[in-house]
Amino acid sequence: MTIPTQLVLQAFLGEATRERYGSDIGAEAGLPSGTVHPILARLEGIGWLESRWEDIDPRAAGRPARRYYRLTESGAVSAPTALARAHRPRRPFAVPLPASGEA
Template identity: 85%
Template sequence: MGTGHQPRMTIPTQLVLQVFLDDATRDRYGSDIGAEAGLPSGTVHPILARLEGFGWLESRWEDIDPRVEGRPARRYYRLTGAGAQSAQSAVARAHRPRRGFSLPHPASGEA
């Protein structure tokens, strides 16, 4: 992550990061992440690759025999230490209310 750059905080990127932040110790795989984030696989996997490229995620292939399991091996992702810190601050900044936005105040003196 030595470049100092960070990924664009699109809504889908924020949703993917929030899945990881909900339990930063858990390894997750693509379709699991997509289901929790409410996003299709075609959206999730490019985001995962981008976040891994920025050093926010690390991945590993599941060690199984696909013939025995009856499915292909899954690629599991996990936040890196630096990635967890970066993700928390990026998601917090992205959720900051827009300037000029305020909640309605009750009018004083109404019964």
């Protein structure tokens, strides 16, 4: 799991029931929107997030509608395990060394 993906998941896990939008997540995680939005799409694709479009009049609000994301039940269960696995020290590969004098 990439570090940016870990940062996005940590932003959601901090307040698991809160809906978040892309630039809000990016600001908290310290990531640009071009990094955050593909991660959100992947996490939604695997069922860890669900999204909805904000119901506003963009002209009245003076901005485009936001797409809000929140953790699904599956994401709330799976994300902490995946983050723990990502932080676990990796064991080096067990590669036998050649006997001395052999190439």
